[in-house]
Amino acid sequence: MRLGGRLATSVALVLGLLALTGQPAQAAYFNTYTDIADTPNTSCCTGVQGFAAGSTYLYSIKNHTNVDDVSVIYRVHKTTGERVLMTNGTNGGTTNTWLGHGNDMTIVDIDAQHHLFVVTMKASGPQLVRLRYDGTTYYHAGSYQVRLNGAAFAPSGINRVSVSGTTITFLFKSGRTIYNGSLPLRASSGTIDLTKAFDLQVEGALVNGAPVSDLGTFLTQGIFYDAAKKVLYYPLTKDNRSIVLVYRNVSPTTTGTAPAATDLSFRITSSAYSELFEIEGVGISDGRLYFNTNRANETGAHDGVHVFNGYVA
Structure with missing residues (x-):
């Protein structure tokens, strides 16, 4: 009985310490x-840019690197890998001149029609472009x-946060x-006036339980941004390394600095693509984390779309 009492006390102390420190037994990596x-x-499109994950298809932009005057969009079936170079229904052909750098995009359904909202990163002209796709x-549908x-x-x-009968809200x-913005x-x-929401912790963030110097x-x-779960995924890249940090319990009302999760992280350090392994964008579909890349080695470019193994959101 005394041994059992000591064991119970020890277990309680350990659980209490874990609760106080907030440290998991093992980080998910x-x-x-x-x-x-x-x-x-x-x-002329050689640079992978924005990415979005739909329920069946993945969408990836490529543009004219360092010029940003021409873009194309690939559609890829997330299960079969079937790849199609999408058609520009407004002007014909497969290229367009609207998307600038096209660094990121998000899917929004409006009146049962699918749309892509793409940030152009242009200092002048439209900073956001809307495409309707079928x-x-x-087709060009808004600037x-x-x-x-x-x-x-x-x-x-x-990334889209919510859609109501009158308004689309975004995180930029x-x-x-991170900033808040909305559109009718x-x-x-029209014009989207942004307001600051919060900052993201980077320095000191843990990747597989340890900081990256x-x-x-x-x-x-x-x-x-997974609005239902209030989780934000944030890719960072350098040379042949790409890391995705995760931020939990964030929303448009969050302020201050959001801490990176200490118990969940993603990293690819590529020996196969030693010259470049650059995750450009990420997205969740059916719980899996998909992404697109610029990849290169001594044989040339090997850009693509991919999925992390083992992770289910």
């Missing part, structure tokens, strides 16, 4: 992936100015800062 499809260079054809404190502002990330990202549901033009020098990419 994902560092392998499966290729779904290549997204080869086409026309099957493998897309918008984005403003912060009255000045033109070019965010590099976007620039660097490590059916507006094809040079994480502050990684480039930031797009974002994905």
Whole structure:
């Protein structure tokens, strides 16, 4: 009886310490992936940019690297890997001149029609473009100015938060800062005035339970926000390394600095693509985390769309 009492007391103390420290027994860490499809260079478009994951298909932009004047969009079946170069239904052909850098995009359904909202990163002209798509054809459907404190502002990330009968609300990202913005549901033009929501912790964030010494020098990419679970995924890249940090319990009302999760992280350090392994965008579909990449080795570019192995949100 005394032994049992001591054991119970010891277990209670350990559980109490775990509750106080908030440290899990083992961090969930994902560092392998499966290729779904290549997204080869086409026309002058060589740089992978924005990404969005739909219920059946994955969408990936490629643009004219360092020029940002021409883009294409690939549609990939997330299960079979079937790849189609989408058609520009407004002007014909497969290229368009509307998307600028096209760094990130998000899917929004309006009146039972599918749309992609794409951030252009343009200092002038529209900072946000809306495309309506049906099957493998897309059409220009809207252009918008984005403003912060009255000045033109070019965010590099976007994700839908909610859609009501009158309004679409978004989270936008620039660097490590998240902003709130909204549009009337059916507006094809207009101005989006952003307000700051919160910052994202990067330095000191744990990847597989340990900090990455040079994480502050990684480039930031797009974002994905799981509104139902209030979880934000944030890819960062440097050379042949890509990391996805995760932020829980964040929403448009969050302020201050959101801490990165200590018990969940993703990283690919690629020896196969030693010159470049750059995750550009991520998205959740049926609980799985999909992403697109710029990849390169001594044989050339090997860009594609992929899925992390083992993770279910």
